[in-house]
Amino acid sequence: MNEEIIAVKQLHKQYQESQASGVNNISFAINKGEIVAIIGESGSGKSTLLKCMYGLLKPDSGEVVFNGKRVKGPDEQLIPGHAEMKMVTQDFSLNIYAKVYDNIAAMLPNTNVAAKEAKTLQMMEHLHISHLKNKKITELSGGEQQRVAIAKALVSDTQVLLLDEPFSQVDSLLKNQLRADIKRLAKEMGITVVLVSHDPTDGLFLADRLLILRQGELLQNDSPEQVYQHPTALYTARILGNAVILNREEALQLGLKTDKAQIAFYPEWVELKNTWNSRRFEVKEVYYKGFFDELLLERNGVQIRALQLNSGEHQKNDHIQANIGRFLEF
């Protein structure tokens, strides 16, 4: 059965200095063990939401409830933050003069020295940083520091891990490994993870649930599949899948009728085949993407993008048949 661990209730936070509200009357709940990704453009309120959840920011109204108790604001406690949650921010908050091992071990009590050492070593193994044990933080790459920060956050029986842009410092290969590690650890250890990112692939790859934020508003709260396949706003389709967006007149040029102002579709929804309803397009550009090409196609002055899985099959200036198999209306 799903057990609720965090409830965000009509949370509202507006900064005095700024016109836009940080977050605007947001409500949602998170179950124990879930991985939730909060996705939105820069300035959409992701960090504000995370800080309110952790108790670093006091909301103007509404509340965050953790295990049945209201999360206190920074003015209500000696050390702002929450004892049973850990937040890893982009600056990692590591002791740069101490060794990796000591940074992590410092989170554990000295009551049982053997257990402290065993736990620290195990957590380092989990995050593939055992070989860095005696290195100083200043000797590590950004990605390595990130792993240490996560190990440090998880070593002390943390229930909830809050990650602010967790993969911003790592290259794409390491990013995939770190994402997979976080997912595995969260599921193995039963930890609840809330991460905020402007990169939608973080959420699509990792999360059980996506929350889409735009200008402080919660637009959608659903599984990654549902949000990707059935975005309720154009904004969501645009940030999640780099969707092609056409206005009604442009759509009509391609034989697509709509009563709405705009349509959107992902490049992978364009079928490159000759069917009764396909249309003739000119290939304007071919962008090599490794195991596939992205094609820029044009018909009647309207440009769209499509994926070509058989890399090199169609070339620039070719005329090909394409059918937009599915589109969304907004």
Ligand SMILES: Nc1ncnc2c1ncn2[C@@H]1O[C@H](COP(=O)(O)OP(=O)(O)OP(=O)(O)O)[C@@H](O)[C@H]1O
């Ligand atoms: N301390 C502050 N004072 C005034 N305005 C702020 C402050 N912090 C954030 N804001 C404003 O609140 C809005 C939301 O900011 P927030 O940092 O939560 O967004 P974000 O989605 O995390 O952005 P990013 O991805 O760039 O970190 C923005 O318009 C921002 O300018």
